[in-house]
Amino acid sequence: MAKYNPSEIEAKWRERWERDGTDKTDLYGAKKPFYNLMMFPYPSAEGLHVGNLFAFVGSDIQGRYHRLLGYDVFEPMGFDAFGMHSENFALKTGRHPAEMVPKNIERFRETQLKKVGLMLDWHHQVDTTSPDYYRWTQWMFVTLYKNDLAYRKRAAVNWCPSCNTVLAAEQVIDGQCERCQSVVTKKEMAQWFFRTTAFAAELLDELDRMDWSERTKTAQRNWIGRSHGAEVRFKVDGGPDFSVFTTRPDTLFGATYMVFSPEHPMVDEITTPDRVKDLADYRQRAQALTEVERQSEGREKTGVFTGSMAINPVNGEKIPIWVADYVLMGYGTGAIMAVPAHDERDHEFALKFGLPIREVVSGGDPDVDVSREAYVGDGNLVNSGEFNGLAAKTEGIFAITRMLESRNLANFTTNYRLRDWCVSRQRYWGPPIPIIYCDKCGEVPVPEKDLPVLLPKLADYRPDGSGLSPLARDEAFHKTVCPTCGGQAHRETDVSDNFLCSAWYFYRYPSTGFTDRPFDPDLTAKWLPVDLYVGGNEHAVLHLLYSRWLCRALNKCGYLNFTEPYKKFVAHGMIVKNGAKMSKSRNNIVNPDEYIKEFGADSFRMYLMFMGAYLEGGDFRDGGVKAMKAFLDRLFAAALPPEGEVLDPSPPGDPETLFWLNSTIKAVGADLARFSYNTAIARIMELVNHLTKNKVRNHVVSETLAQLLAPLAPHLAEEIWESLGHNQSVFKSRWPSHDEAACQKPEVEYVIQINGKVRGKFSMAVGLPPEEIEPLVLNNEAVAKWLEGKTIVKKIFVPDKLVNLVVK
């Protein structure tokens, strides 16, 4: 009997697949296209992490399974090689990214990805640093610019002092840089933005109709953050008008002061001469604070009075205008009405500065005392003139807003938390932003025929913190002529955010080699949107949101006829090691290569998938891969014909084996379809246990086993399939069908319960009516003693499952 030797088998099938083009997709001829996408990696570390492989294998199983179901599956791979992760790694290791990246790509592909047994079509590899690719990344930028979806403005932006660049709001996690965890500061700079907020409403609304993991959708909903409310116009006493946004216009009568954000443009205008110095000091201090300091919860409220009063439009009351940093310029209008009785923050501020607190909503509970704490619950309006008695949130909001609306002092409005995407980066390793500044013509996008704007190879590519990219130090790069007037001009020297590269890569895969446009319209029509996207949820409000936005933008610009890039997105879980997060500092990183070398890719794949629920994550234990190898040894021995023999080709005769065979086909198919890989493997184990225990060896069973195993352990499946006499890949075969009748055991075990407790069991043929079951129950020995001296008040029959007698 041949022994299972994974390294031999896996090398053999790798070669065979490559030779026969097994994993190559006929993009034009495909009859049932299925685009199976996984998140392309950054080639910026020592190697692929076990977490990458966990993600890829789970996705590959879907690709292979769909192929067995008869789909033409396209499963491409590429490298997200521009950006700070690669550049920082190059800086750390002292190599130039232009040299490091191609070598890493080669190494990742040849020594890692190809050894895991992924069904990847390498004829369509994408590398975002290749000029053939970033030419089109730049085209995206120009196209967005021409359609007013990209613009440049001066604003207080997030600055990472360690990476020496600005960041998008999405790349600041708890006030820290997503890449290096440094505390982010604010810096006033002119930067390029994409108008992500233009599609805030549709990006949010569409989520309800999307087939995505719920937690991914929740993250996006929270991030886009819609609030309904009203914009209300106030007047500065003896000065101009200004607006505030509020979700509680019902509490307008309770506004006892107003607050402007320190950055509000009207602050200078309304500050009275005696307060100028205080205001200037306060605003300077506010600016020096980092987001973390400024937004830390529980921080004591600070603020200063401007000297001016505002007039409340509902009652003409004059109330003081303050400046305080708890009001943010970036949300709403940057100014608020403060209702201390019904808002916790305003309440805290009012207490500290001795401002009046007026109750305008009464919940009817006499114990509530708004002078002690804010009441934010529902109730009826009080102290609100003609509006008294209305239910605050359900009636008051509308009544008061409509009244003001009729006087042109308010309007219903909706606010989003989402900010426009800041895409400039003062770094080297990215696609140069394709804009030219001309003294005469202003901002001029680089004409399409001049793309790509090549990234020059700079020996010194270190970011210098000057607020300019290292490209600004290269005169040959930035000095140019205006494409419109031919006069002297200079290029934008910032590069674009790496997330722009990854926002469109999946359109490129089918169209690699296409030179007229970023993507071939015919192939795009055939293959997109992506059928299935599997990836990590850490990209919920980054890549996944940006790529949704870009899809809508390209749709609006007329380049795509759909608005969502992925038909289905599935977020896999996270894996940990012995219950703890894997990290370099914990020194508990799992190196996948060693396991693959020792036990084979199939055992490694199987264990990764068996470890836990794919969608929840799992806990990597050292012995696991070895145990899985032992299982595959047993499976191999059980499936293969004994040396020199041929198995009887007729299907198994014994009903027990037929039951296991059919019910396993059914269960494994259902489990794969719902990403329940651990239970699919458990079902296969049960089948193998049956075969081993009963010494069953059968050609049809072995064939089926090879097919069931194929998505999970493709090399081994091929080997078994071939040894059963097939000369074509198992992936040319079709997923086995099951006989529904055979999935039911001919005899079922009935449970007898007395008052819901199990008191006896017996086996019976399936499908018997209650009349035939009842006497068996009543005459059951084990049950008799529980019925002694009792009367049966109720009998419950669950067909083929149980009988419950309720006795008294």
Added chain:
RNA sequence: GCCCGAGUGGUGGAAUUGGUAUACACGACGGACUUAAAAUCCGUUGACUUAACGGUCAUGGGGGUUCAAAUCCCCCCUCGGGCACCA
């Protein structure tokens, strides 16, 4: 604080619809094989209790609905994730 997800043996984890809780593994223990070990194979393995048959308890905690609850409802605790001075 708000919004998602989760909490089950010594461990990783099962349990489409409320219907035998603990599938499948790992580990541990016992046995076979071996000079011995490894590997492999066979068996036992939720806790408590009983000589045994059996019984009692057990799915984070507390209540409830039901003939029957890991599963449904209410309250609470813990962990993971998202949002958060967002008006």
